Amino acid sequence: MERNLIQIYNSLTRKKEEFISLEAGSVKMYACGPTVYNYFHIGNARTFLFFDVVRKYLEYRGYDVTYVQNITDIDDKIINQSIQEGIPATDVAAKYIEAFLKDTAKLGLTPPTHQPLATKYIGQMIKLIRELEIAGFAYEVNGDVYFSVNKSSEYGRLSGRKTEEQKVGARVDKNTDKQNPADFTLWKRSKPGEPKWKSPWGEGRPGWHTECVVMSRDLLGATFDIHGGAIDLLFPHHENELAQANALQTKPMVNYWMHGGFLNMRGEKMSKSLDNFLLTRDVFEKFDAETIRTFFLSKHYRSPIEYSPELLEEAKVAVNNFYDALQDIRYLDFAQSETVVTDSADEYKRKFQEMMDDDFNTAKAMSVLFDLSRKIKNQRDFSVEERQGFALILVKFGKVLGFFSDIQARLAVTGLTDPLMKILIDLRAALKAEKNFVMADMIREKLSKTGIELRDKKEGTTWSFRE
Numbered sequence: 001m002e003r004n005l006i007q008i009y010n011s012l013t014r015k016k017e018e019f020i021s022l023e024a025g026s027v028k029m030y031a032c033g034p035t036v037y038n039y040f041h042i043g044n045a046r047t048f049l050f051f052d053v054v055r056k057y058l059e060y061r062g063y064d065v066t067y068v069q070n071i072t073d074i075d076d077k078i079i080n081q082s083i084q085e086g087i088p089a090t091d092v093a094a095k096y097i098e099a100f101l102k103d104t105a106k107l108g109l110t111p112p113t114h115q116p117l118a119t120k121y122i123g124q125m126i127k128l129i130r131e132l133e134i135a136g137f138a139y140e141v142n143g144d145v146y147f148s149v150n151k152s153s154e155y156g157r158l159s160g161r162k163t164e165e166q167k168v169g170a171r172v173d174k175n176t177d178k179q180n181p182a183d184f185t186l187w188k189r190s191k192p193g194e195p196k197w198k199s200p201w202g203e204g205r206p207g208w209h210t211e212c213v214v215m216s217r218d219l220l221g222a223t224f225d226i227h228g229g230a231i232d233l234l235f236p237h238h239e240n241e242l243a244q245a246n247a248l249q250t251k252p253m254v255n256y257w258m259h260g261g262f263l264n265m266r267g268e269k270m271s272k273s274l275d276n277f278l279l280t281r282d283v284f285e286k287f288d289a290e291t292i293r294t295f296f297l298s299k300h301y302r303s304p305i306e307y308s309p310e311l312l313e314e315a316k317v318a319v320n321n322f323y324d325a326l327q328d329i330r331y332l333d334f335a336q337s338e339t340v341v342t343d344s345a346d347e348y349k350r351k352f353q354e355m356m357d358d359d360f361n362t363a364k365a366m367s368v369l370f371d372l373s374r375k376i377k378n379q380r381d382f383s384v385e386e387r388q389g390f391a392l393i394l395v396k397f398g399k400v401l402g403f404f405s406d407i408q409a410r411l412a413v414t415g416l417t418d419p420l421m422k423i424l425i426d427l428r429a430a431l432k433a434e435k436n437f438v439m440a441d442m443i444r445e446k447l448s449k450t451g452i453e454l455r456d457k458k459e460g461t462t463w464s465f466r467e
């Protein structure tokens with residue numbers, strides 16, 4: 001039986017479930033965005049990129065997707081950075097928001113439907129904290145307001161932690177005023193000189209966990225389809241978001257919780273606090289966006305990945321192969337070329353969709369793309385129309401995974417390579433005719449070092465990017 005529904009691994013139930021959206025034909029999804037106190041590292045890029053692919057695939061499957069990604073522009077880390085850089089916290093946030101938008105665009109991410117700033121929601125956050133206080137889930141101590149986890153019967157269900165196991169984690173301040181060490185901050189009293197807003201509890205700022213509840217409720221409603229983030233957000237951040245929502249409503253806050261695996265560096269989670277990170281903008285110095293995309297998507301999103309320049313080099317070769325395979329459609333008008341696709345295209349479509357429907361298995365979907373690219377390159381006896389047909393499917397599915405956004409320009413560059421290679425091949429043939437084998441071999445070796453392979457055949461020499 002053909003499976004028509006997408007399966008999603010739900011962190012809440014710890015199993016794959018058939019995806020049924022709240023409203024037929026539309027999906028409401030939320031993924032936690034950056035805290036803008038620095039440039040984002042390549043581990044963060046993995047998460048942002050994956051949820052962008054989820055969105056793109058759901059759109060390909062015909063859903064109208066509303067995708068919200070918040071920007072945390074008020075936080076202790078921003079305040080600390082503002083002290084370090086000697087500029088106001090608002091300037092720190094503005095600087096890194098601009099960098100975030102620039103770098104995510106460079107990474108090929110489609111801007112989310114909404115990208116709300118936390119500071120634009122302070123009034124609504126105060127209102128929600130007040131509701132929690134009135135409902136008996138929050139208490140104030142000297143201008144700080146905490147959420148009482150003991151009041152929440154479901155607390156710990158999402159992350160699978162029992163209350164007694166809960167430790168005082170990152171972003172949960174050690175504070176003797178708390179009734180329970182696991183209680184988390186909803187509102188924080190400001191120290192002199194810190195950014196502050198007026199509230200019923202005095203001047204201060206909201207806690208991080210309240211932000212996402214308030215913004216998702218405002219933009220997606222009290223119940224929405226998908227909430228995503230990296231696995232380290234499962235606890236305490238998402239558990240705390242859910243606790244607040246559960247305190248105020250009986251309906252579920254989220255139907256499918258999705259969490260992406262880490263990018264590791266030397267066997268440990270890449271993070272700014274562990275100081276073993278690489279900034280995305282530094283990785284761009286060596287690898288382009290499609291190479292980084294290939295590297296990430298070649299693994300399942302829930303598996304950890306070890307950062308590896310060697311694997312990135314391999315990804316680069318794979319991307320070159322894509323463009324090499326697409327040379328035949330360099331001059332096609334894509335919009336008008338759909339009809340060239342043959343029967344076996346359906347087989348590829350079925351496979352690609354089956355893999356992606358299975359909890360967004362991009363690793364297997366990528367191997368469908370690699371297959372296609374090999375098929376086009378190796379089957380030189382296909383007619384041009386057949387090769388074009390396969391190339392068009394490659395482009396179509398590649399775009400679903402976020403590739404080929406600037407295909408004409410990139411093919412034009414490869415298109416320039418062709419005449420230049422012809423000059424080198426002719427030159428090498430002339431050298432060989434003169435028995436200058438040293439120089440002829442030098443050309444071959446130097447090309448080989450840049451990833452270009454020459455093949456001598458009866459009918460002449462051909463070139464290709466190395467497999």
Ligand SMILES: [Zn+2]
Pocket residue numbers: 031032033212237
């Ligand atoms: Zn969040």
